[in-house]
Amino acid sequence: MKIEMPPSTMLNPVPVVMVSCAGKDPEKIAKRPNIITCAWAGTVNSEPPMVSVSIRKSRHSHELICETQEFVINLVSEDLAKACDYSGVRSGSKEDKFEKLDLHAAVAPKLIYAPMIEEAPVSLSCKLKDIIELGSHDMFLAEVVGVSVDEKLLNSNGKICLEKAHLVTYCHGDYFTIGKMLGFFGYSVASKEALKRRMPAKKAKKSNKKGNK
Numbered sequence: 290m291k292i293e294m295p296p297s298t299m300l301n302p303v304p305v306v307m308v309s310c311a312g313k314d315p316e317k318i319a320k321r322p323n324i325i326t327c328a329w330a331g332t333v334n335s336e337p338p339m340v341s342v343s344i345r346k347s348r349h350s351h352e353l354i355c356e357t358q359e360f361v362i363n364l365v366s367e368d369l370a371k372a373c374d375y376s377g378v379r380s381g382s383k384e385d386k387f388e389k390l391d392l393h394a395a396v397a398p399k400l401i402y403a404p405m406i407e408e409a410p411v412s413l414s415c416k417l418k419d420i421i422e423l424g425s426h427d428m429f430l431a432e433v434v435g436v437s438v439d440e441k442l443l444n445s446n447g448k449i450c451l452e453k454a455h456l457v458t459y460c461h462g463d464y465f466t467i468g469k470m471l472g473f474f475g476y477s478v479a480s481k482e483a484l485k486r487r488m489p490a491k492k493a494k495k496s497n498k499k500g501n502k
């Protein structure tokens with residue numbers, strides 16, 4: 290039996306990302322490069338690739354993104370988890386989060402103002418297309434105009450192996466890393482050959498001393 294609860298944002302798990310941005314004059318303290326953590330983020334279209342992040346008007350980053358119409362979505366690896374949390378509980382209006390967290394702002398491909406986080410495994414350069422006022426949050430709809438991937442995540446064939454990034458997800462107030470691979474797109478109907486090739490090899494069960502199975 291299920292218990293009925295009041296309506297809420299119970300969709301879980303969700304990605305948690307570090308959104309980097311800056312104003313048009315980054316030399317001014319109020320416009321310096323900044324990072325905001327967002328869990329209300331998602332993919333909303335394939336062609337062209339589009340994403341959304343929902344940000345409250347009260348956030349310092351809201352003003353910066355409105356000013357430049359640009360931002361970068363940085364995926365979060367396990368080693369960035371603490372920095373990700375910190376960026377979500379301190380405002381860039383009061384401190385330089387890049388400096389505080391010892392992170393580096395690098396030029397993001399195809400963008401003029403918003404920097405990417407050098408240490409992030411993957412960074413998506415985004416150009417704003419629309420802002421939809423929803424209530425508590427404004428949804429920033431944007432086109433992904435560039436993707437930057439840490440070269441360490443590429444295999445010898447140039448394939449992106451995201452599992453190597455140990456990405457972080459957010460579930461009901463807690464952070465987790467992605468764990469066991471259960472299957473791949475279409476694995477429920479895949480051929481034996483494809484399953485053998487793409488599924489991780491099952492570990493052999495430990496046999497007991499007598500060698501019984």
Ligand SMILES: Cc1cc2nc3c(=O)[nH]c(=O)nc-3n(C[C@H](O)[C@H](O)[C@H](O)COP(=O)(O)O)c2cc1C
Pocket residue numbers: 305323324325326327328329330343344345347348349350351373374376377378379380381382426459
């Ligand atoms: C896990 C997590 C997820 C968050 N998700 C969002 C979000 O989706 N939208 C938002 O406006 N604030 C979100 N926040 C809060 C902001 O990240 C936080 O208020 C931050 O300090 C704003 O930074 P800024 O003032 O420098 O822009 C989140 C915080 C955490 C810790």
